[in-house]
Amino acid sequence: MSASILRTSRTKPVWSALARARFSSTAPKNTTLKERLAELIPVELENVKRVRAEHGKKAFGPVIVDQLYGGMRGLPALIWDGSVLDADEGIRFRGKTIPECQELLPKAPGGAEPLPEGLFWLLVTGEIPTQEQVTELSKDWAARSAIPEFVEEILDRCPPTLHPMSQFSLAVTALNHDSAFAKAYQDGVSKKEYWGPTFEDSMDLIAKLPNIAGRIYNNVFGKGKLAAIDPAKDYSHNLSTLLGFGDNAAFVELMRLYITIHSDHEGGNVSAHTGKLVGSALSDPFLAFAASLNGLAGPLHGLANQEVLLWLSKMQSKIGENASDEAVKEYVWATLKGGQVVPGYGHAVLRKTDPRYTAQREFALKHLPEDPLFKLVGQIYNIVPDILLEAGKAKNPWPNVDAHSGALLTHYGLTQMQFYTVLFGVSRAFGVAAQLIWDRALGAPLERPKSYSTAAIEKMFKDKS
Template identity: 65%
Template sequence: MPLPTRSFTRLINSTVRPNHLVGLQSKCYSSTQATDLKEVLRDLIPKEQKRVAAFKSQHKDVPIGQVTVDMIYGGMRGIKGLVYETSVLDANEGIRFRGKTITECQAELPKAKGGDEPLPEGLFWLLATSQVPTQQQVDWVTKEWNNRADIPQHVVTMLNNFPAQLHPMSQFSAAITVLNLGSKFARAYSDNVPKSKYWEYVYEDSMDLIAKLPTIASIIYRNLYRDGSAIGAIDSKKDWSWNFATMLGYDNKQFVELLRLYLTIHSDHEGGNVSAHTSHLVGSALSDPYLSVAAAMNGLAGPLHGLANQEVLIWITKLVEKIGETPSDEQIKQYVHETLKTSVVPGFGHAVLRKTDPRYTCQRDFALKHLPNDNMFKIVSQLYKVVPQLLGELGKVKNPWPNVDAHSGVLLQHYGMKEMNFYTVLFGVSRALGVLSQMIWSRALGFPLERPKSMSTDGLMALVAATGDKQKSKAA
């Protein structure tokens, strides 16, 4: 269940004796054959509420970590101040979804018949319950999402009347916001539903919203890039990703497989990234899931977050324009040197990771299997060979290795999705799986309004001076 991830256990090992956790962890990973996700959560949540309450009561005064002035000025980088149950990012291991690596998720999560990549429905079940679902449970999620996929006519009308110049992410965020007219949580809150029931209505909104996101994204795509052609109807026999691909206008089975992989690996990246933290913060004010996810999408749209894969592809495209489709290693090195005079090399380095991003690796494996001779993929492979060594020699970044954004755009382009402005919308559809599964648990565990203390520079200087005076006094 949520708390005993390997990274969190390592975090508290220095202050909490291991045997203190044994009783708290018992029965956390018990599974069930029930196919109704809400019923599974209804069984899990009381146990987890009791476990967390016991942990908080016993260890509420245990200090964790140390905050420095550099952390405060550095965007709170590395400060441990947020509980986020669904995933943990380790600097060396990469992302773990409920304790499982991407490789383990690819191996263990159910797949579509004839497919090799995990179904996002299974990943959502894992994030929500910490249990690897059965095929029957995944089929139940697929059916639920297919049944909830229709969007209100006023949202369709709004999307159809947006100007073509409006960025796809702006349209996406606006549509999600307007969907809150049908929020079951907002209505229940106004009816004074007990706090103990909050999670149930967040669950309903989350299932509704996840189901509708591919429909919204597809309308935006068709309006902007396919002359407003109709998306068609949801096929009850198809999974979430397959229906999404069809609505976008793609019938290539390999593209469907890529979409399943893409929607799975981009779903969550622990709670400190901009989109996840934004949804967590806005949700802590008891804003409904629609408003919270819309806010998260506005953060995701930034060039330092979800827009990064587009920046990578633009950079590679310019590389090809300048030195051709078959550059030598020496030409690439020179191009990188020129780039570093004014900026960073997009797609390399990461705020937390200190090795090659496992999300990059699984996309590379997909490309090696399905498109080994693609010219752009060959350049990405060449960059993988040349850039980390060069950046390491120059000492430009702590982590010279490629991240997820270094690869995803090239794969999408190979299958014909060349509209780079839309890539972040795909990212947003996926990221909703992570932030909404967490939001269910945030309300179930009664997480309060998030309200950290801020300081002015003068106040911080005075605090540091006072701390220094105390240390001198002790030393004397």
């Protein structure tokens, strides 16, 4: 295995010393998340004011015509505080790599993976919470977890043939009925106070997602009576229980890791950007996140891990479970020569192995090293990059997060691929909600970029010539 494949977020940092200093402290004890946020908002308002005063009139990156036609790829156009994605080192959550989060964030008793509750605290505040603060956050989400009866009825009336992501979006949209922000706005709340009801909606949103996801899974795949949220358990444990896997400690650990690493991936991806865009219209977090889910449901975004699993399954059926390296190489070449891509390899931004892939690989090596599908994933990991480089098919021939997650879920019996994007959606709520809170706290404006027609672009350059 080449050393370059193993390069992850442990390599060169992109954060300045100042940024790392701002986002490296631990949370003060004996304070709730909302109390701490209220303390941080005026500090960050002054920081944003300072940055704009010092740098607001400076150019920030070139814009070329190809970027306009190419889906704004690489165009610097958003502020997203929770995470930054670097081409070489991968994702950092408030300046911290995935290995650092795994080390520093609180864990469940006897667990080794970070609790998503701690990751959410980090995304919101830039601080590492205490074990007690994370426990209180778990209890708070459990207390908020019930979904309205009419939302249950909406889900129960959906035909099982309706895609789980469509059901997910319907249910989240319907939660708008009880939005604290929508009510406060109607009542004339001050703009300076927008963040408070946005925070409450965001907390309710995240808290209710396990019940929504569990009900969809139960209705579509027929898993019997739906379990109840246990107020003494953490978020991932309750989600696992609602899916019917709560008795499997390793699956619960996988959910803790899965939610953490899928929670945020800076602001330019479709689901994150959609949530920010819709939220900028002062749509409440439920409406904004429902829009995010509709973007996540697209085959170029959240469905990628399904495509990987289908490709792996077809490979196994054709060449067998314990195929030779030569047989795998022939199958990969046949895929490429057939005009198809190798799913799970390459990334729009990353130019090294996705650290989220590495985290999942390390989990598999610890918990399921002899699993046949994981062995195939590892075999492909050693073979595909060199083939892609030889074929000239990818600027980045290294695996991304989707190359691995399906194999892990399948190992533990969650084989219903149509449901995988729902789990991705539960995770992505953490990053979208954290940014929505800060957008309201900082008074972020309505997003309204300028667009041009092809004729206007031609005229612009003709006039300059």
